[in-house]
Amino acid sequence: MKIPTTLKHKPVIVSENYEQVDGRYARNTDAKGLSLGLAQWNDRGKVDISAKVWRYTGEKWSRQSEELPMHRVIDLAILICRSSLHFQDAYRFPKLYDPDNTTIDRIGLQGDAMSVSVCTENPMIDNDIKLFAQALSDDGEMMGERLRVLSSLLKEMGY
Numbered sequence: 001m002k003i004p005t006t007l008k009h010k011p012v013i014v015s016e017n018y019e020q021v022d023g024r025y026a027r028n029t030d031a032k033g034l035s036l037g038l039a040q041w042n043d044r045g046k047v048d049i050s051a052k053v054w055r056y057t058g059e060k061w062s063r064q065s066e067e068l069p070m071h072r073v074i075d076l077a078i079l080i081c082r083s084s085l086h087f088q089d090a091y092r093f094p095k096l097y098d099p100d101n102t103t104i105d106r107i108g109l110q111g112d113a114m115s116v117s118v119c120t121e122n123p124m125i126d127n128d129i130k131l132f133a134q135a136l137s138d139d140g141e142m143m144g145e146r147l148r149v150l151s152s153l154l155k156e157m158g159y
Contacts, residue, residue: 001056003033008040009052009067023142030055030062040067075114078107082116087133096129
């Protein structure tokens with residue numbers, strides 16, 4: 001499906017067959033495409049680029065399509081990777097985390113650090129973290145494939 005080019009987000013690089021590879025939703029998703037392009041929030045004289053997930057309801061492009069600044073997309077990838085790493089050893093804790101130390105990591109970025117921690121403000125955290133861990137395990141093969149591709153591309157780029 002062709003991604004629209006007449007809306008505020010201006011696509012530059014696109015993946016127009018995303019519905020074929022959208023994880024467990026592949027071939028049964030409203031996420032029809034991904035794009036990298038000029039952000040819809042650009043002001044005169046300022047150009048930001050963004051990533052966008054294009055959702056289509058079957059009749060029109062959805063207002064639930066998401067647009068994120070590029071650095072946030074990478075920050076989400078960092079959060080996913082660090083969380084996955086935590087759950088590789090989480091079995092050591094009866095609750096899959098240490099209630100006395102809920103901070104998983106602090107990752108240095110831009111002269112400060114992005115905190116990664118278990119959300120103990122969630123009143124159902126002890127149940128929800130088990131469900132999260134199980135879903136992460138169930139999706140292990142699919143996520144592993146994507147992480148291997150990402151790792152390979154990062155190495156090719158010199159990282």
